[in-house]
Structures are given as structure tokens and as C-alpha cells.
Amino acid sequence: MTPPLPFLWDRLTADDFADAVRAADGVALLPLGCLEKHGRHLPLGTDILIASELCRRAASVEPAVVVPCPPFGLVSEVRNGPGTLALRADTLLAVLRDLCADLSRNGLAKIVVVNGHGGNQELLRYFLRERLEEGGPYALYLFRPEWRGDEEKRYAAMLGRDALPECGHACIQETPEVMAIAPETVHMDRVVPEETHRLGRLAALRESFVSTSVDWYADYPAQIAGDPTGSTPELGEWLLSLHAEKLVRAIRAVRADTVTPVLLAEYRARSLDPLRNSRP
Ligand SMILES: [Zn+2]
Numbered sequence: 001m002t003p004p005l006p007f008l009w010d011r012l013t014a015d016d017f018a019d020a021v022r023a024a025d026g027v028a029l030l031p032l033g034c035l036e037k038h039g040r041h042l043p044l045g046t047d048i049l050i051a052s053e054l055c056r057r058a059a060s061v062e063p064a065v066v067v068p069c070p071p072f073g074l075v076s077e078v079r080n081g082p083g084t085l086a087l088r089a090d091t092l093l094a095v096l097r098d099l100c101a102d103l104s105r106n107g108l109a110k111i112v113v114v115n116g117h118g119g120n121q122e123l124l125r126y127f128l129r130e131r132l133e134e135g136g137p138y139a140l141y142l143f144r145p146e147w148r149g150d151e152e153k154r155y156a157a158m159l160g161r162d163a164l165p166e167c168g169h170a171c172i173q174e175t176p177e178v179m180a181i182a183p184e185t186v187h188m189d190r191v192v193p194e195e196t197h198r199l200g201r202l203a204a205l206r207e208s209f210v211s212t213s214v215d216w217y218a219d220y221p222a223q224i225a226g227d228p229t230g231s232t233p234e235l236g237e238w239l240l241s242l243h244a245e246k247l248v249r250a251i252r253a254v255r256a257d258t259v260t261p262v263l264l265a266e267y268r269a270r271s272l273d274p275l276r277n278s279r280p
Pocket of ligand 1: 116117174
């Protein structure tokens with residue numbers, strides 16, 4: 001018998017897990033975040049809380065097995081803050097490889113990574129590219145929600161503004177979301193508004209299209225980008241519902257996707273013998 005939604009891996013018995021994998025057609029949601037400072041007012045696990053909550057909400061609507069969120073991400077650029085748990089990029093890649101291989105061994109052949117931490121994105125793009133070279137029977141999908149249509153304008157209007165204010169980290173988006181998920185972990189009285197704006201200490205290089213390893217630290221050493229003043233749990237609820245709806249659509253698209261696995265296999269076969277595809 002199929003257990004009730006959502007299929008949360010760590011809450012299922014072994015037999016229920018097997019039924020859940022079948023009911024989910026082998027679709028897994030793998031939330032990823034990190035542990036790092038989020039200003040002075042949000043918990044270290046902000047990205048984990050948000051990514052896990054999006055997965056839980058979406059999987060309550062559309063069947064998918066939700067993997068517990070690992071407590072680490074790529075945060076080498078923010079080790080200046082207390083509580084950052086920074087594994088090396090090559091260690092993280094090794095973990096991702098083993099983790100996804102073992103999800104696949106458990107019947108989860110379509111793995112949707114739900115990324116809640118911007119700093120993970122480059123690593124995940126690389127991991128996605130690596131799937132072209134590595135064998136293995138699973139397909140990997142990367143989900144990170146963005147504004148669509150007039151959503152950004154609608155949110156700005158909810159904040160009483162014409163356009164969204166500066167926002168990037170522990171700001172007027174993440175703060176309301178954490179307020180909606182775990183209000184007891186938010187401490188608005190500790191926000192220091194002067195710390196929330198871009199310092200622009202490498203602006204001359206940036207304007208010349210030059211990047212460095214300390215770009216983030218140069219701009220936001222307090223690990224807060226954008227003033228969270230005005231955050232409410234209602235705003236967070238709106239944002240979480242909006243993004244969870246997008247994840248529901250993504251799960252449906254992944255479930256229906258028959259093209260990616262075929263193209264992956266075809267690409268790998270052809271890449272092993274490229275001359276075969278050339279003209280005689
Ligand atoms: Zn965050």
C-alpha cells in the first residue's frame with residue numbers, strides 16, 4: 001500500500017520506501033543548502049530550511065521521494081563567519097557522486113536537485129556537465145526557482161515599492177521565508193541596517209569585467225545583502241507557495257521527460273566513438 005504524501009525518506013519504513021519509489025516513478029528531490037552566517041538575525045541553516053520546505057510542500061502535491069538535506073554546501077568564500085561548515089569542493093563532488101549513485105541504486109533514476117544556496121550553483125553546473133562523461137543509469141536535473149512574468153513586480157508592490165530593493169542574502173526574501181518556516185529562529189532586533197548594503201570594494205575591477213576570489217567578501221563581509229526590514233511571515237508564505245508551485249511543475253515535467261535519458265545514453269555512446277559520426 002502506498003504511504004501518504006509527502007514521501008519523506010527518513011520518515012518511511014523500508015517497505016513503505018519501496019512503495020513510495022514506485023508511486024513516485026523513481027523521481028527524487030535532493031534539497032541542497034549549506035551552513036553559513038545569514039546576517040545577525042537568521043539561523044546558519046537558512047538555506048537548508050528553505051530548500052527542505054520547498055521540497056516538502058511540492059512533494060505534498062506531486063509524488064516524489066524527498067532525500068534529507070545534507071548539512072553542507074560550497075561555502076569556501078564565507079569562512080570568515082562563525083558556524084560556516086566548509087567542505088572542499090572536491091570532497092563535495094565526491095559526496096554528490098556517491099549520493100546520486102546510491103539514490104539510483106535505490107530505484108530513483110530521476111534526481112532533481114533543489115538548490116537553496118547560490119554558492120552551490122557553479123559546483124552543481126559542473127556536476128551536471130560531468131554526467132556527460134560518467135556512466136550510471138540516472139538522469140540529473142537542477143532546479144532553482146527564479147521570478148517569472150510580473151511576479152517580481154507583484155512582490156515589490158506587496159512591499160509598497162515600484163521595484164525590488166537590493167536583495168541577495170538574508171534579505172527581504174530569505175527572511176520572510178524563514179519567518180514562515182521557523183519563526184523562533186529569526187531575531188529582527190539584531191539587524192544592523194548599515195551592514196546590509198554592498199561595499200563595492202572591488203568596483204573598479206568589476207566595472208572592467210574582472211572577477212577575483214574575494215568578490216563576495218569585498219561586497220558583503222557581514223554576509224547580509226539587502227535590508228530585511230519589513231519582513232513578515234505572510235510575505236514568506238506567499239514566496240514559499242509561489243516557489244513550491246514552480247517545483248510542482250518541475251516534478252511533473254521531469255516525470256514526463258523521456259528525452260533526457262535517451263539523449264544522455266546517445267551522447268555517451270557517440271562521444272566514445274566520434275569518428276563513427278563523421279562523414280566517410
Ligand atoms: Zn541563504
